[in-house]
Amino acid sequence: MPRFIVSYVKVIDYLSEKFGRLAMYLIFVMIGVLLLDAVTRNIINIPLSWCIEMAQFTITAYYIVGGPYSMQLDSHVRMDLLYSRFSLKNRARLDCFTALFLVIYLVCLLIGAISSTMYAIEYDQHKFSQWNPSMVPIKLIMVFGIALMLLQSISIFFKDLAKARGTELS
Amino acid sequence: MSYEAIAIFMFISMMLMLLTGQRVFAAIGVVASLAALLLWGESAVEMPFNAAFKLFNWYPLLTLPLFIYMGYILSESGIADDLYGMFHVWMGGLKGGLAVGTILLMVVISAMNGLSVAGMAIGATIALPEMLKRGYDKIMITGVIQAGSSLGILVPPSVVLVLYGMIARQPVSQLWLAGAIPGLMMAAMFIIYIVVRCHFQPHLGPTVAKAERDMPMREKLKLLRAGITPFLIFFFMTGLFIMGVTSLVESSAVGATAATVAALVKRRLNRKVMEETIRKTLAISCMFMWVILAALGFGAVFDGIGAARAIESLFITNWNLTPWEVLIMMQLSYLVMGMFLDDTAMLVIVAPLYVPLVKLLGFDPIWYGVLYTITCQIAYMTPPFGYNLFLMRAMAPPEISLMDIYRSIVPFVMVMTLALVLVMVFPQIAMWLPEYVRPK
Numbered sequence: 001m002p003r004f005i006v007s008y009v010k011v012i013d014y015l016s017e018k019f020g021r022l023a024m025y026l027i028f029v030m031i032g033v034l035l036l037d038a039v040t041r042n043i044i045n046i047p048l049s050w051c052i053e054m055a056q057f058t059i060t061a062y063y064i065v066g067g068p069y070s071m072q073l074d075s076h077v078r079m080d081l082l083y084s085r086f087s088l089k090n091r092a093r094l095d096c097f098t099a100l101f102l103v104i105y106l107v108c109l110l111i112g113a114i115s116s117t118m119y120a121i122e123y124d125q126h127k128f129s130q131w132n133p134s135m136v137p138i139k140l141i142m143v144f145g146i147a148l149m150l151l152q153s154i155s156i157f158f159k160d161l162a163k164a165r166g167t168e169l170s
Numbered sequence: 171m172s173y174e175a176i177a178i179f180m181f182i183s184m185m186l187m188l189l190t191g192q193r194v195f196a197a198i199g200v201v202a203s204l205a206a207l208l209l210w211g212e213s214a215v216e217m218p219f220n221a222a223f224k225l226f227n228w229y230p231l232l233t234l235p236l237f238i239y240m241g242y243i244l245s246e247s248g249i250a251d252d253l254y255g256m257f258h259v260w261m262g263g264l265k266g267g268l269a270v271g272t273i274l275l276m277v278v279i280s281a282m283n284g285l286s287v288a289g290m291a292i293g294a295t296i297a298l299p300e301m302l303k304r305g306y307d308k309i310m311i312t313g314v315i316q317a318g319s320s321l322g323i324l325v326p327p328s329v330v331l332v333l334y335g336m337i338a339r340q341p342v343s344q345l346w347l348a349g350a351i352p353g354l355m356m357a358a359m360f361i362i363y364i365v366v367r368c369h370f371q372p373h374l375g376p377t378v379a380k381a382e383r384d385m386p387m388r389e390k391l392k393l394l395r396a397g398i399t400p401f402l403i404f405f406f407m408t409g410l411f412i413m414g415v416t417s418l419v420e421s422s423a424v425g426a427t428a429a430t431v432a433a434l435v436k437r438r439l440n441r442k443v444m445e446e447t448i449r450k451t452l453a454i455s456c457m458f459m460w461v462i463l464a465a466l467g468f469g470a471v472f473d474g475i476g477a478a479r480a481i482e483s484l485f486i487t488n489w490n491l492t493p494w495e496v497l498i499m500m501q502l503s504y505l506v507m508g509m510f511l512d513d514t515a516m517l518v519i520v521a522p523l524y525v526p527l528v529k530l531l532g533f534d535p536i537w538y539g540v541l542y543t544i545t546c547q548i549a550y551m552t553p554p555f556g557y558n559l560f561l562m563r564a565m566a567p568p569e570i571s572l573m574d575i576y577r578s579i580v581p582f583v584m585v586m587t588l589a590l591v592l593v594m595v596f597p598q599i600a601m602w603l604p605e606y607v608r609p610k
Contacts, residue, residue: 023452034236034419035420035423038417056232059235060222062452069452077194078194098191098196099192101192108199108218109199116220
């Protein structure tokens with residue numbers, strides 16, 4: 001494998017892991033805001049309208065930015081009726097071809113995310129609610145996460161390509 | 171091409187893509203993206219991404235990562251060890267008593283968590299070695315653990331019913347209430363089966379030696395304290411929700427906190443456990459969420475071509491089926507698909523197609539949610555694709571072979587099918603409680 005591919009895989013894997021581990025801790029943010037909501041409404045009788053929305057933003061960031069790391073951990077289910085019967089090498093070969101599905105889907109997502117974000121910036125889009133937060137930050141985070149997911153998928157493609165050729169990357 | 175043909179074509183291409191073994195979310199997503207582009211051209215390129223906002227707006231999904239987190243914490247917290255000790259002493263005198271105790275343990279775990287993974291992990295690490303040691307038949311043991319843990323998705327709280335509610339647009343509280351009595355009924359049916367079977371074939375589940383369970387009544391009563399923590403967790407989580415104090419998502423956060431506190435009090439939490447827990451939570455949640463994201467995109471395209479109407483006309487007009495025949499065919503197709511597909515994938519793929527159909531045919535979508543969940547439970551256990559099967563395989567000691575596991579589920583699948591038929595024929599089993607509680 002050419003050296004730039006090796007360093008590409010290294011850099012992307014590093015970024016995915018770092019951001020994924022950052023996203024991992026958002027679970028506590030979700031628990032926190034939801035508890036805050038339950039406590040303030042029931043005990044001191046001050047309903048906070050923004051808590052649920054905050055949790056919605058958080059879970060979106062959680063799974064989108066955590067996505068690349070979860071790919072790295074290989075936690076995405078496959079229907080392995082046939083797949084599990086192949087040798088590791090043949091699985092890698094097959095994955096090299098079907099990586100195309102992954103890339104097409106993620107490119108579509110990315111195009112959608114970018115155009116949706118452009119729209120949000122241009123018209124200063126806000127979520128229609130009492131809190132009325134701007135939609136721009138979450139959309140930017142989504143663009144970033146989906147782009148990283150695409151980069152991570154390409155990194156996995158290179159690793160599979162190496163495996164299919166009987167070598168090992170990184 | 172007619173819309174029916176497009177719908178069937180999309181469905182078949184998705185199945186083929188899934189068969190290649192690529193990640194489920196990618197296989198579904200690519201069919202959705204390409205179908206949207208082919209049907210409506212360039213302007214539809216945003217469709218898969220817009221699904222992310224459908225997901226965003228459906229806030230009950232927030233319960234998913236929280237329940238997963240809670241499940242991992244619970245299996246680490248030692249609550250289950252104490253409970254098992256209690257059932258061990260109290261039920262040990264009965265033939266097959268430990269198996270009965272395991273089912274009861276699973277009911278308690280199910281009442282604290284909405285997934286079957288927690289019950290599976292606890293069953294395999296605590297109940298399984300104990301029963302093996304006491305000379306229980308290994309086929310009996312694996313069957314009991316798999317069947318028992320599957321109750322996790324029927325007894326409230328239930329993540330499967332949250333996902334179903336999301337797709338069917340039904341209130342989750344009603345769905346949870348509807349699952350309660352069928353869940354308990356199924357547990358009772360398992361117990362009856364175990365007791366009857368062990369009565370005629372005592373070697374399958376011998377009684378526990380008298381010396382081991384012989385202790386003063388005071389000690390015996392003390393063991394009941396093991397039930398306090400689970401009861402408190404259940405009360406704070408499901409109780410406060412049903413009473414209307416906390417909302418659905420808040421109650422899952424309360425449950426997650428309660429489980430964490432219980433683990434802290436029992437001094438089971440350390441850095442390593444916490445790190446494992448939150449990493450696995452992220453991995454499993456992302457897996458679910460990306461599959462749902464892709465499937466919602468798929469569902470949007472399906473909606474766009476009016477697939478539900480098309481399939482309905484195919485069934486009713488072209489094939490001349492009565493609504494009940496359609497319903498039975500849907501359940502059968504679920505069972506067959508459940509053998510090959512992950513149940514979440516199945517829900518998000520097939521439910522957008524079937525649920526509107528159920529409504530069109532005039533059935534109650536809440537009742538159907540219970541039927542769907544029982545079918546899911548069966549699908550969890552039927553080879554070749556079943557989460558419980560895989561987990562059992564991964565967790566069972568080497569003396570239990572894959573064939574043992576396959577054979578062990580047969581009687582339990584029969585009991586579950588009987589339960590499914592009962593709920594179909596007598597909808598009141600599911601509907602009585604939600605109708606009783608429903609605000610007038």
